[in-house]
Amino acid sequence: MFITTDDGVKLHVEEAGEGTPILFIHEFGGNHLAWEPQMSFFARRHRCITYAARGYGPSDIPNDLEAYSQRRAVDDAVAVLDGLGIEKAHIVGLSMGGFATVHFGLIYPERALSLTVAGAGYGCEKDLEEYFRGVSREVADRFEAQGAEAFAKIYSLGSSRVQFQNKDPRGWQDFATRLATHSDVGAAMTMRGVQARRPSFYDLEAELKEMTLPTLVMVGDEDDHCLQPGIFLKKTIPACGLCVLPKTGHTLNLEEPALFNSFLAEFIAMAEAGRWAVRDPRAIPGQVMKTD
Known part of the structure; x- marks a missing residue:
């Protein structure tokens, strides 16, 4: 089905199952089909x-x-x-979708039951911020000049994508094949308009400290430019948990679908039971051992 936004853009939407809603927001290198392992599992x-x-x-x-x-x-x-008549949902986003999830919680907290922020952090590190903006514009230029079919062969072998290829060559090939079908114009515009202009998480510290929604941050331990931003979110958002998947890169939900689904299912269950609370004030970060 399609829904139409307030600026007249039609968005293709797919849904499955019944129960408490979960909205999955995809990454730059993926599309709606990249959530198939989660759509099938959670639609139960x-x-x-x-x-x-x-x-x-x-x-x-x-x-x-x-x-x-x-x-x-x-x-x-x-x-x-x-468009679907849904008042509230669990919001789950990967990478670019993870950034959207964080901002969703900041702007529309009344519409979220919980937030899951996976593989998000590129461009947040302050010492690499301008580099990231520049390389995002360069990637946009490459999509326009070479086309997605050709440039996907390069982009799909990034330093945080090869883990997926090594573990699951068939799954990685499906990812790379989907990437090659992306719109050249759409990829370039997304890189320039969203990726290259979005704010760092570190610039949102004051707002994040006030956001009390149940939040799960998930990151692969070989997704280097998401690790420190993930720790920052854990330390800043009051009701945030951090899950680090070992020997894992950027495409978490496809690279480790069983682990991803297991942790997400437990988190959603805890959130719905009202048991994913803000950090206990007795858990003082600066304390090493209690002496009195």
């Missing part, structure tokens, strides 16, 4: 929804750069919920 007991972000077929692909932004990505997620 939840109403599962995923969608193709603007710029990703079969959703619309605007040519105007100003149609793409971090705020617009969040508003699109809300538009999907509105």
Whole structure:
């Protein structure tokens, strides 16, 4: 089905199952189909929804750069919920979708039951912030000049993607094949409009400290540029837990689907039971051992 956003963009939406809703938001290198291991697993007991972000077929692909932004990505997620008549959902995002999930919690906390932020952090490290913005624009140029079919052969072998290829060559090939079908224009606009312009998590510290939604941060231990931002989120968001998957790269939900689903299922169960609370004030970070 399609829903239409307030700026007239049609988004392709898929859903399965019944129960408490879960909204899955995909990464830059993936699309709505990349959530299939989660859609199949969680549809046993939840109403599962995923969608193709603007710029990703079969959703619309605007040519105007100003149609793409971090705020617009969040508003699109809300538009999907509105279009399906859903008041609240568990929000689950990977990478670019993880950034959207964090901002969803900041802007629309009343619409979220919980937040799962997986593999998010690229561009957050302050010493690499400008480099990331520049390389994002370079990647956009490559998608335009070479086309997704050709450039996917390079992008899919990034330093945090090869772990997936080594563990699961067939799964990685499916990922790379999907990447090769991306819109050249949509990929370039997304890189320039969303990735290259989004704020660092570190710039949102004051707001994150006030966000009390149950939050799970998931990161692979070989996804180097997400590790420290993940720890930052853990230390900053009051009701945040951190899950680090060993010998794992960026594409968490596909690289380790059983582990991902297991941790996510437990988190959602805890959140729905009201047992994923803010950190106990007695757990003082600076304390080594209690003496009095």
